[in-house]
Amino acid sequence: MARKSGRVRASKAVYTEDLFAVAGISDDEPNEKSSKRARRLKQESPSDDEFVGGDDEDDDDVDDEEMEDAAASEEAEEEEEEEEGDEGEREAKEDGRKSPEEMVVNVNASAFIPKKKAAVSTARPRTKGPDGSMEMDPNESHYRGGLNHNNNTSKEMLYKFAFGSDDRDLFTALYQRDQWLEAGDACLPRRNTLENPKRQPDYPYGSTLGLSLEDFEAEKESAWDWYYDKDIGDQFRAKQNFEQLKKLDINDYLAKPPTEKHTVLMGPADQQTHINLGYDEPYDYSKLWDFTSGANNQKPRKSVREGWLMSFGCRIQCLAWAPNQEGLSQYLAVVVPITEAQKKNCSSLGADSRNAFQPTPAYPCALQVWEFKGKEIDCSTKSLDMSIKPQRRLVVCTNWGDIRSIAWCPMPRQERPEDSQGDTQSIGLLAGIWGDGKVRVLDIKVHRDSSQEEYVRVTSPVFEARPPSALCSCVTWLSHSDIAVGCSDGHVAVWSILPSSSPEPHPYFYRLIHSTWVLSITSAYPSSPHLISTISMDGETQLWSMVEPQAEMTSTVRMRMAARHVSYSPVLQSVISIDENDFGRMMPIRRFFSSTAVANLPSSVISLAPCSSWHPCILLGGTGGEVTATNPFRKLLHTKPEHWQQYWFTHEWVAGPMADGSGTSRFFDGYKAEENQLAKNIASRTRQVADCSTTTIYEEGTHVTALGWNPNRRCAAWACAALGCGLLRVEDLAIS
Structure with missing residues (x-):
């Protein structure tokens, strides 16, 4: 029929x-x-x-x-x-x-x-106005749907689709466009662009990321008055209790070091150097590129790569740079859980249930704070000082299970005299999720004497909470005193960390947002801190408002395999996440329903660096050991631009002859930027064998497990990458 x-x-x-x-x-x-x-x-x-x-x-x-x-x-x-x-x-x-x-x-x-x-x-074709919008008949009573942003419209309409019609959003976008749309910043930030930010008088909200100058100054000063208050601040800090430990006492909290050194092949592709890297032994790999230019024994050129390589002996779970550090010292927090063999030896704690919806036994775990020094130069941006080796300054030991994720308080903080009182120096507030299902906040401080290494055990943090009948799964900061936590049952809870009379802190916001485990959460701070984006285990990625979460909620295309990472970029005014087809994707908060592919990796994407507030470049890591950098600003402003991406490095790892050994790693560097096609059908054809789509399974030691950009302006181009074999790589990626 x-x-x-x-x-x-x-x-x-x-x-x-x-x-x-x-x-x-x-x-x-x-x-x-x-x-x-x-x-x-x-x-x-x-x-x-x-x-x-x-x-x-x-x-x-x-x-x-x-x-x-x-x-x-x-x-x-x-x-x-x-x-x-x-x-x-x-x-x-x-x-x-x-x-x-x-x-x-x-x-x-x-x-x-x-x-x-x-x-x-009604069959009369609609005409377009000067701005590209459709002219509507005044006699029509109502309309259905909205304008399609993919149509050929004016630049004014494209900007409104991407950033909205508010002056704060548009001025911020125009400021960042003039700053980062140059061809030299197509993948990685240039040092010249970081040092000389443009100051356009017509863009009043550009340098403050959408905030007025008064609000921006208040965020750094008056918003922290509660912390320095004699009543509230003293009561807040009094809750935290540290016990001093000796170096031998921390062996149970750290991963067991391998029996042999880690073998690394690194350097130029035609003359790689064999390196035996010891446990917690920083290695300066800038010397691998110190070669003379010519046959007349001219003076060595400046090294094309400067950075540190370290071995922690076991898979690195998470890491994060400490914000609000304007000096030469930069602090990196690193978490390396203990091995499975060490957990089995903790017989007094009982067997691990291996159920993600139940708290794990109180396994020991440690948080390490490392200090990296910047070079004293006249320019505003600092490069790594390769003459001073990185030093471990603090080891914070806990007995609450593995540390699953950490997040420093990113809100700007003006240094005050109270921060330098006594023998300690304040680094910042650090929130974390532990294996027992609780979220905790620690007030991290280090000793003023840089030659001294401290070991402490936390018996009581400044803040501790857990939602009813659920576990905490991820955490982000909403303000100087508020944290938002995703839960294992799909709820999102928001607590104030200020001291209260109640022994058990209760969240002032507790709503069911997803149907299952919340994997990652981020806030659109500073322009829209009430907007929160979350990803759950069922593949849903949502953007919703704390004002009215049920009515003001939108979602993008659902993924069959959920992503573990989501981050908000204040420069792009977009949420950055990962696609199931090995793509990085960008979702502007004004049109969150449509995602745009911004990078393509040859293997599954499993790590994403938190977006920086000083440049729009993003870093993505894959299971194949590659780290890809790209600047998606051009893709955001134009419908069909030339898109470029570049490998920072690629890494390969193979196991050694000994079961408890470190194995062998090999790095390849010096990749050039390349124009990439982001069409999914083109990308899928590259990995087809015998008319079937294939997926490569890589060794766990090859994976890029964590990435991070330095959040401080003077060191905004410093990046770190953690690998599954326990290696940590720190490098200044600014293009000179």
Whole structure:
């Protein structure tokens, strides 16, 4: 049986000034078919009170079969109407009535003008205004849907689609566009761009990321008054209790070091150097590129790569740079859980249930804080000082299970004299999720004497909480004193870390956002801190408002395999996440429903560096050991731009002859930027074997497990990458 079209049948709009033709009467030879078809269309056409349709001429999705069926049905109905008309004429003659052609026609024009516009008026094609938007008929009562941002519209409309119509958002976008749209910043930030930010007087909100100057200064100063207050601040800090430990006491909290050194092959591809890297032994790999240029023994050139390589002996779970560090010292927090063999030896803790919805036993774990020094130079940006080795300054030991994720408080903080009182120096507030399902906040401080290494055990943090009947799964900061936590049952809870009289802190916001485990959470700070984006285990990625989460909520395309990372970029005003097809994807908060591919990796993407507030470049890590850098700003502003991406490095790892050994790693560097096609069908064809799509399984030691950008302005180009084999690589990626 032939398929019939379900569309309302309507012919092309016909316009005429002949009033008799409108009534179906003309001086020419009468056309009965035309008049009857006009009456039938008028009856079948939708009323203006019900729905005002679009242009019927632009229906490109009607296939040939539907058109043939519609034409055949129209001819059949016309024949039926002709037969009915002939019978009506015969009946009229028998009754003594006149036929329609013999009736006298009144030539009054008002009698033939319809009171309502028929459907022919709605078929008129819409015209575009000067800004590219569609001009609407003022007589239409309501409209359905919205404008398509993929259509060819003006630049003004493209900016409104991407950033909104508010002056704060538009000025911020224009400021960042003039700053980062140069060809030299297509993948990684240039040092010249970081050192010389443009100061346009017409963009008042550009340098403050959408905040007014008064609010920006208040964020750094008055917003921290509670922390330095004698009553609230002292009560807050008094909750934390540290116990001093000796170096031998921390062996149970650290991963067991391997029995042999880690073998690393690194350097130029044609002359790689064999390195034996010891446990916690930083290695300066800038010397691998110190070679003379020419045969006349000229002076060595400046090293093209400067960075540190370290071995922690076991898989690095998470890491994060400490913000608000404007000096030469930069602090990196690193978490390396103990091995499975060490967990089995903790017989007093009981067996691990291996259930993600239940708390794990109180395994020991440690948080290490390492200090990296910057070079003292005259320019505003600092490079790594390769003459001073990184030093471990603090080891914080806990007995609450593995540390699953950490997040420093990113809000700006003006240094005060109280931070330098006594023998310690304040680093910042650090929130973390532990294996027992609780979220905790620690006030991290280090000793002023840089040559001294401290070992402490936390018995009580400054803040500790857990949602009812669930576990905490991820954490982010909303303000200087508020944290948002995703839970294992799909809820999102928000706590204030300020001291309260209640022994068990209760969240002031607790809503069901997803149907299952929340994997990652981020806030659109600083321009829209009330907007929160979350990813759950069911593949849903949502953006919602704390003001009214049920009504003000939107989602993008659902993934079959959920991503573990999501981050908000204040420069791009977009949420950055990972796609199941090995893509990095960008979702502007003003059109969150449409995701844009911004990078393509040859293996599964498993790590994402938290976005920086000083540049739009992002870092993505894959299971194949590659780290990809790209600047998606051009992709955000233009529909079909040239998109570039570049490998920072690629890493390979193989196991050694000994089971408890470190194995062998090999690095490849010096990749050039390349233009990449982001079409998914093109990317999938590259990994097809025998007409089947294939997926490569890599060794766990090859994986890039964690990435990070330095959040401080003077060291904004410093990046770190953690690998599954326990290696940590820190390098200044600014292009000179």
